[in-house]
Amino acid sequence: MTGDWAGLLPVARAAVALGTRIVAERAPRSVTAKGDRDLVTDVDLAVEDAVRGFLARETPGIGLLGEEHGRSGPGDDTLWWVLDPVDGTANLARGSPLCAVSLGLVAGRRAVLAAIDMPFLGTGYTATAGGGAFCDDEPIRVAGTAALPDAAVSLGDFAVGEGAEPKNRLRLELLARLGARAHRVRMLGSAAIDLAWVAHGRLDATVILANLPWDTAAGVLLVREAGGVVADLDGTDHTTDSAATIAVCPGLRDALTGLLRESGGR
Structure with missing residues (x-):
């Protein structure tokens, strides 16, 4: 269209x-x-x-x-x-x-x-x-970061409500692995800010294990137009129907994908 x-x-x-x-x-x-x-x-x-x-x-x-x-x-x-x-x-x-x-x-x-x-x-x-x-x-442009030890990565909020415990196992595993390898891990409490700051190079990546269009649609476009990559948890191109929102500067895509796989995200 x-x-x-x-x-x-x-x-x-x-x-x-x-x-x-x-x-x-x-x-x-x-x-x-x-x-x-x-x-x-x-x-x-x-x-x-x-x-x-x-x-x-x-x-x-x-x-x-x-x-x-x-x-x-x-x-x-x-x-x-x-x-x-x-x-x-x-x-x-x-x-x-x-x-x-x-x-x-x-x-x-x-x-x-x-x-x-x-x-x-x-x-x-x-x-x-x-x-x-x-x-x-x-x-604005995304950052040129190419190694996880140099990266600031934000995580979306933990799941709440019925069924939250199994959903949060991946979050906890990912948090532990990022904590061991990334320069800094942040949890800002706003998907719009997470995504806007990836677009602006203030964060190198964000992993939001959810995808509510009002939370993510605007920020996803910002990241893409700033030269970043936005994918679903399985690596497919992100849309409003995706299950998760993984936004990253191109130099970190492979490293973050590997970390998600190690954490049980694929």
């Missing part, structure tokens, strides 16, 4: 800017559990409501999938927005600045446009398919 994705970038930037203002100006007043160790705040809900309304007015022919309220708008899945109103809700609820408003435009099963803002860090990232990746309008 082809289209003028760059023409929708101003809309995406305005949408995340709207969300960013709400996050920056409104401290959470209520925190509610929506599952096992899965939180939502009144700020998440306010951002999603505001951005949904804005996009419905600006792009009425494009549906939206949001973390808090599911799908709305046209039922055609060939082109759709995906929104995480606050990626890193647990961080926000505790006063940590590591959270982001993440918006992607997906054509079929791959993101073609991305806008991510980090309200408390004053940083914004954008990308369009074939148009490159940018931080505050400056082009």
